[in-house]
C-alpha cells in the first residue's frame with residue numbers, strides 16, 4: 001500500500017507489530033512478577049460450586065508459552081510481514097551500528113524510518129534471548145511440584161541444568177530490556193519520540209516522498225501467522 005500525505009506522515013508500525021510489542025512487554029512484566037516475586041495465586045469460581053485454583057507457577061508457564069508464540073509470530077512477520085517490520089529492512093551489520101553511535105556522539109540524532117541499525121541488532125538479540133528463555137522454561141522444574149511441559153522428555157539432571165540456564169538467561173535479558181528502555185528514553189530526551197509510533201503506528205518524516213514505497217501486509221496474513229505460532233506452541237503438549 002502506498003503512503004502519500006502532504007505532512008509526510010506514514011504508518012511505520014502496523015497493528016500486528018504494535019500488538020506484538022505491547023503484549024510482549026506485558027507478558028515480560030508478568031513473567032518477572034510470577035518468576036521472581038511469586039504469590040500470584042487465583043481461585044476462579046466455576047459453575048456448580050466448583051473452583052479452579054490457578055497457581056503462580058501455572059500463570060508463569062502459560063505466559064512463557066505465550067511469549068514463545070509471540071516470538072514465533074514475530075519471526076514469521078519479520079520474514080513475510082510489512083516492510084518496516086521485516087528483518088531485512090532493519091538488520092544491519094555492526095559497522096552500521098557503530099556509525100550510528102558515532103553520529104549520536106557528534107550530537108546528531110539520525111533520521112530514518114523504522115529501527116536504527118543499533119536498535120535493530122538489540123531487537124534481534126532480544127528475540128533470540130526470549131526464545132532461549134521460553135525454550136529452556138519448557139524443560140525447567142521448580143523442584144517442588146511444577147515442571148515445564150517438556151521436562152518429562154529429559155533427565156532430572158538436564159532439567160536442573162536447563163532451569164539454571166533459564167535463570168541466567170533471564171538476567172541477560174533483563175539487562176537488554178533495561179538498555180532498550182534506557183535507549184528509548186535517551187532518544188526522547190534528544191527530541192526523537194520513538195514511543196508514540198509504537199503506540200499509534202505513525203511516524204512523521206522530514207523529507208518529501210520518503211516512505212512512499214512502504215508495504216503493509218494484510219491483517220489476514222498476521223492472523224494466519226499468529227494462529228500457526230499458537231498451534232506450534234500448543235502442539236508441544238502432545239510430545
Ligand code: HEM
Nearest residue numbers: 017021025028114115116119123126177181184194195198
Ligand atoms: C515500558 C517499556 C517499553 C517501552 C517504552 C518500549 C518501547 C519501544 C519502542 C519505542 C520501540 C521501537 C524502537 C524503534 O523505533 O526503533 C520498541 C521496540 C521493541 N521492543 Fe520495546 N519497549 C518497552 C518494553 C519492552 C520489553 C519489556 C521488551 C521485551 C521483553 C521489548 C522488546 C522490544 C522489541 C522486540 C522491539 C522490536 C519491535 C518489533 O520490531 O517488532 N520492549 N520498544
